[in-house]
Amino acid sequence: MSKQVKGKNLLTTSWEERNYSDWNYGMYPLQQEQFRRKCIIYQFYRFIVLSIKMHKTASMH
Amino acid sequence: MARVVILGAGISGHTAALNLSRLLGKKHEIVVISPNSQYQWVPSNVWVGTGHMKAEQVKFPLSIPYKKLGIIFKQAFARTIHPDGDKTTNKGFVNIEYVENKENEKVEYDYLINATGPKLNFSATPGMGPEEGTTYSICSYTHATEAWEKLQESIQKMKNGEKQKIVIGLGHGSATCQGAAIEYCLNVASLIKDKGLSHLADIRYISNEWMAGDLGMGGAYVKNNGYVAHSKNIIESLFTELGIKWYMRNSVYKVDKNKIYYENFDGTEAYMEYDFSMLIPAFAGVGIKGIDKNGNEITDGSLFKPNGLMTVDADYSSAKKPYHEWSGEDWPKTLQNPTWKNIFAIGIAFAPPHPISKPRTTKNGRPLTPAPPRTGMPSAVMGNAIANNLAATIKAGGEYKFPRSASMADFASICVVSIGYGFRGMAGTMSVYPTIPDYKKYPDFGRDLDYTLGEPGIAGHWFKWLMHYAFLYKAKANPGWWLIPD
Numbered sequence: 426m427s428k429q430v431k432g433k434n435l436l437t438t439s440w441e442e443r444n445y446s447d448w449n450y451g452m453y454p455l456q457q458e459q460f461r462r463k464c465i466i467y468q469f470y471r472f473i474v475l476s477i478k479m480h481k482t483a484s485m486h
Numbered sequence: 487m488a489r490v491v492i493l494g495a496g497i498s499g500h501t502a503a504l505n506l507s508r509l510l511g512k513k514h515e516i517v518v519i520s521p522n523s524q525y526q527w528v529p530s531n532v533w534v535g536t537g538h539m540k541a542e543q544v545k546f547p548l549s550i551p552y553k554k555l556g557i558i559f560k561q562a563f564a565r566t567i568h569p570d571g572d573k574t575t576n577k578g579f580v581n582i583e584y585v586e587n588k589e590n591e592k593v594e595y596d597y598l599i600n601a602t603g604p605k606l607n608f609s610a611t612p613g614m615g616p617e618e619g620t621t622y623s624i625c626s627y628t629h630a631t632e633a634w635e636k637l638q639e640s641i642q643k644m645k646n647g648e649k650q651k652i653v654i655g656l657g658h659g660s661a662t663c664q665g666a667a668i669e670y671c672l673n674v675a676s677l678i679k680d681k682g683l684s685h686l687a688d689i690r691y692i693s694n695e696w697m698a699g700d701l702g703m704g705g706a707y708v709k710n711n712g713y714v715a716h717s718k719n720i721i722e723s724l725f726t727e728l729g730i731k732w733y734m735r736n737s738v739y740k741v742d743k744n745k746i747y748y749e750n751f752d753g754t755e756a757y758m759e760y761d762f763s764m765l766i767p768a769f770a771g772v773g774i775k776g777i778d779k780n781g782n783e784i785t786d787g788s789l790f791k792p793n794g795l796m797t798v799d800a801d802y803s804s805a806k807k808p809y810h811e812w813s814g815e816d817w818p819k820t821l822q823n824p825t826w827k828n829i830f831a832i833g834i835a836f837a838p839p840h841p842i843s844k845p846r847t848t849k850n851g852r853p854l855t856p857a858p859p860r861t862g863m864p865s866a867v868m869g870n871a872i873a874n875n876l877a878a879t880i881k882a883g884g885e886y887k888f889p890r891s892a893s894m895a896d897f898a899s900i901c902v903v904s905i906g907y908g909f910r911g912m913a914g915t916m917s918v919y920p921t922i923p924d925y926k927k928y929p930d931f932g933r934d935l936d937y938t939l940g941e942p943g944i945a946g947h948w949f950k951w952l953m954h955y956a957f958l959y960k961a962k963a964n965p966g967w968w969l970i971p972d
Contacts, residue, residue, distance in 0.1 A: 468944040468945045483863075
């Protein structure tokens with residue numbers, strides 16, 4: 426099995442087990458995405474954007 | 487003067503009561519009947535179940551807003567509905583039984599809104615539930631408090647170096663509220679990770695969904711970094727990051743002291759051992775009966791369906807159509823009972839025409855049919871729509887008016903699966919429009935991608951945290967409450 430570097434510490438299930446299960450991940454955040462999710466400045470910007478979007482969505486009736 | 491009687495003071499009933507009071511003023515009478523004198527903001531029960539909040543923080547006495555708005559409250563169980571009255575009166579009434587002294591009273595109505603919510607049908611899965619079984623629930627603040635007490639025992643054992651098996655999910659093949667189960671699972675995993683005990687916890691999510699991210703609404707497609715991706719990816723990503731294993735397409739049919747028995751779609755029967763388990767039960771009607779003028783029970787389905795949920799203006803014959811022919815047109819638009827026009831049902835209380843996710847059964851015939859989610863935001867939107875429609879009707883002198891659609895095919899739903907508590911945390915934020923996919927209008931993905939989104943990040947967590955305080959502020963009918971969206 427090739428060595429996976431990024432994010433490996435969080436992948437707790439071995440390939441041997443995953444191979445015979447549903448646990449083949451469709452999406453997994455790499456370091457850049459993990460940083461973006463926790464970056465206060467970017468997330469504050471997303472909070473504003475999401476609040477506006479949610480307000481517009483909630484008004485769709 | 488018209489009298490509107492509302493059965494239930496949950497999210498849908500309470501929203502309807504507040505909006506009716508605002509729209510009609512004190513010229514008309516609004517009566518709320520509920521066995522619980524407390525309002526609870528159910529979405530925050532997740533935080534009660536992980537010890538981040540006390541039950542007192544998610545509930546308050548209903549008398550606070552009702553005194554302000556002049557709403558009459560009766561703490562009682564509704565036992566029977568008499569839509570044509572009885573031998574002494576032609577006016578419809580509800581027979582109620584007070585919680586305190588068990589006395590009965592006939593409460594006459596001009597308009598009736600059934601917003602009773604669900605009966606938590608733990609008995610559908612033998613051995614399950616906090617009362618007679620050994621699993622826990624977060625469906626109410628008392629259940630969530632008990633779940634936290636038990637979870638603490640497991641955490642203490644892990645601190646002592648003992649491995650613990652934690653199973654969270656859906657306790658029946660027809661259960662719904664997958665979002666709440668996922669949120670609790672992620673919160674428990676996050677809590678254990680924060681305590682540095684992940685290596686001692688085997689955390690599993692078991693569900694009747696066909697795939698992760700189905701959420702009882704057939705999943706959703708969202709725009710994501712230049713792709714249109716299924717919600718499966720977001721949920722699986724969050725599970726992976728917190729080391730949770732997911733077991734989908736399983737119909738749980740029995741629970742004992744330390745095992746959960748289930749059958750997979752392919753017919754494999756298996757069990758899962760657990761030390762702590764939170765399983766959401768199937769929902770059913772609360773058991774109110776319809777009685778005709780002669781005192782006989784109405785059993786022809788005109789008032790209640792066999793599952794105890796109320797008949798409304800849905801196209802129930804559509805359930806016989808093939809899955810690909812189901813559409814938003816099948817769903818009720820007015821939530822009005824077709825026989826007794828002055829009766830409405832909102833939230834969990836109305837009988838949906840069919841599920842949203844594709845219904846399946848296991849090889850041995852057990853259900854794998856997630857029921858359509860009608861809690862949280864959809865409940866509140868329905869409550870507000872019915873309040874607007876009834877207010878317009880009453881103002882028009884009784885001629886039925888429907889300025890607002892109450893169809894789940896016409897409004898959006900927002901679900902924030904939040905992980906952690908306070909300023910720190912993470913969330914998967916999701917909105918879908920329309921709630922019921924419409925493949926005629928949106929042939930590619932069933933929903934409008936401009937209003938359907940899914941995004942992991944802290945921003946959604948802050949949003950959920952803010953919602954807790956905003957919605958409790960609104961529910962207390964504090965100044966400007968109606969400016970806060972449903």
